[in-house]
Amino acid sequence: MTNAAFEGLLLAAGYGNAHAAFARQLNHAGRDQGTWxxxxASVYWWLRGRRPGENVQVAMAEILTRKLGRLVTATEMGFGAADNAGACVYPPSIDGAIDTAEQIWMTLAKQLSPQVSGALDRGKALQAALGxxxxxxxxTVSQKGRQQVTSTDVQSLYALADHFTALDRRHGSGSLRTRTLMADFLVRQVAIMLRGTYTDAVGRDxxxxxxxxxxxxxxxSYDAGDHGAAQRHVTVALRLAKAxxxxxxxxxxxxxxxxxxxYLGHARDAARLAEAAxxxxxxxxxxxLARLHATAAxxxxxxxxxxxxxxxxxxAERxxxxxGTERSPRWVTYFSPAHLAGAALRCLGDLHLYSQALGHAPDALTLDSENTRTRALHIALVAMTHARxxxxxAACDWGRKLAQHTAGIQSARVQKRVRELASTLNxxxxxPQVNEVLHALAAIPTAM
Structure with a gap:
């Protein structure tokens, strides 16, 4: 299906048979954004329905405005508003993944969608797993662009990923400012690198x-309760991991x-996803394997x-x-006996095996000091299991500890467990002791 509005504007501006010239103008206009x-071929796919990112649309509109001598808006080009559900589709190509990544990163960086961006689309989640x-x-993933990308450049990205991970575990992800800053970095640095020049080996890294x-x-985004955005980011991450x-x-x-x-209560879909993993x-x-089996549990x-x-x-336990006998990827080193004990505490509690579940409570709390949010989540689990x-x-004792351990943590998941405990005790x-705990839980800041 052709985007007739965009096609008409290209014809009127003299680009009807000069798509390459339009693309060159666009690359020139986007030099401040980095390497476009x-x-x-890009113009062809836009005419066939692919939606460029908002910043690209702005540059397109500026080019057409100059050529036509009248104001052309991004809306007039016929691309429509960002389709949040559609953005959850697993991209079939690397170029599509890069385009999609830039689009969703830009949306967050510019806070174009400041409100919570929708629910988890379970069908598209399963489709992404299949893809x-x-x-x-x-x-091959090698490319030729304007900027040379080296192994040293890529190593700096790993260091930054470690930094954001540490901040997340210590403080939670409730602050939109933190996620916006990270998305802005992805747009200004990572998207530019993805459109650069690199060998296959460097490209895969x-x-x-x-x-x-x-x-x-x-x-x-998931920890902040923005489930639609979380799904979009993880879907494009899956495609990049595939590449x-x-x-x-x-x-x-x-x-x-x-x-x-x-977390959202879609247990059967979660089991399918975990088994696919x-x-x-x-x-x-x-x-x-320990982490994956714990998720399935x-x-x-x-x-x-x-x-x-x-x-x-x-x-998971085996x-x-x-x-200790083999080397593990850097991103899974966080998963400790305490994390597995937390998973056991949760799933055995869900099965109403409360005594067995609470047997895992001491191990679930033997966390490193930087795992502030996980400690709060596990304390809430212990309190809930006692309450059930x-x-x-015992539930009140642990409820008081929970109120003490949530200071400085911005996490929708922690807030949900606080509300669940309060609802169970209500x-x-x-x-008197329950009333005291309920007041302490109600005093926990909820601003995200």
């Missing part, structure tokens, strides 16, 4: 680094998507499937026991 590498798992690998940064932004030929990080991203589905990871390092626990849940937990087991005294508010 559009050509006649990542079964699409053919990319023969670059795709991996970009996938990690986009994956981190996805997790931060990097990094099946392990792709499996990790898919497990993150499964974790998000569990395990299948796609293949003969993975033990730490990766939480999905099965939420859906009430006791046997699959217990089998997944056992697999894998974690082997982690009708041990009100029927007993006539009790």
């Amino acid at each position: 590498r559009y050509d006649a 990542w798992r079964y699409d053919l690998p990319d023969a 670059l795709m991996r680094a970009a996938a990690m940064l986009s994956g981190q932004l996805a997790f931060m 990097a030929d990094d099946r392990l990080y792709g499996a990790h991203l898919l497990a993150n998507l499964a974790t998000q589905a569990v 395990i299948d796609g990871a293949g003969r993975a390092p033990a730490a990766v 939480t999905a099965y626990g939420q859906s009430g499937e006791r046997r699959p849940c217990q089998l997944a937990l056992a697999s 894998a974690l026991g082997r982690t 087991a009708r041990d009100t005294d 029927p007993q508010q006539a009790s």
Whole structure:
């Protein structure tokens, strides 16, 4: 289907048979943005329905305004508003992935959609899993652009990814400013590098680094409660991981998507995503397998499937026991016995096996000091499990600890667990100690 509005404007401006000339003008106009590498083929795909990013549309409108001698707006070009659901589609090509990545990063960087951007699209999540798992690998990712990209350039991106990850674990992701700053960096630096010149080897490393940064932004959006944005970021990260030929990080991203589905109550879809991650990871390092099986366990626990849940937990425990014997990817080193204990605490509690669940509580709290948010999440789990087991005294003790450990953390997930605990205790508010805890929980700041 042709974009008739855009085609008409190109014809009127003298670019009807000169798509390459229009692309050159666009590349020149975008030099302040970095390296744009559009050509006649890019114009062809825009005419056939592909939607360029907002900043690209602005530059297009400026070129057409000068040529036609009248104001041309981005709306007049017929691309329409950003389709949030459509942006969750797994890009079939590397160029499509780069275009999509730039578009969603720009949207966040410019705060073009300041409100929460929609719910998780479960159908598109499963489609992304299928695309990542079964699409053919990319023969090459080498490109030629204006800026040379080296291995040293890529290493700097890994360092930055580590920095944002540390900030997220310590403070949570509720601040829109933090996510906006990260997206702005992705637009101004990473998108430019993706459109640069690099060999296949450097390109795959670059795709991996970009996938990690986009994956981190996805997790931060999920933690902030912006589930539509989280899905868009993780979907493009999956495609970049595919281009990097990094099946392990792709499996990790898919497990993150499964974790998000569990959070939203879509247990069966979460189980499918987790199993697809395990299948796609293949003969993975033990730490990766431990994390993936733990995610599957939480999905099965939420859906009430006791046997699959217990089998997944056992697999995770066996894998974690082997982690000292082999090297693990940098991004999974966070997953510790405390994280597995937290998963066990959650899924066994969901199965109403409260005594077994609480047996994991001490280990769930043996976290490194930088895991501030995870500590709060696990304390809330312990309190909730006691409350569900009708041990009100213990639930109140842990509720007081939760109120003390949430200071400085901006996380929609933490806030949700605070509300769940308050709701569970609320029927007993006539009790002085319960009333005291409810007041302490209500005093926790909710501004995100």
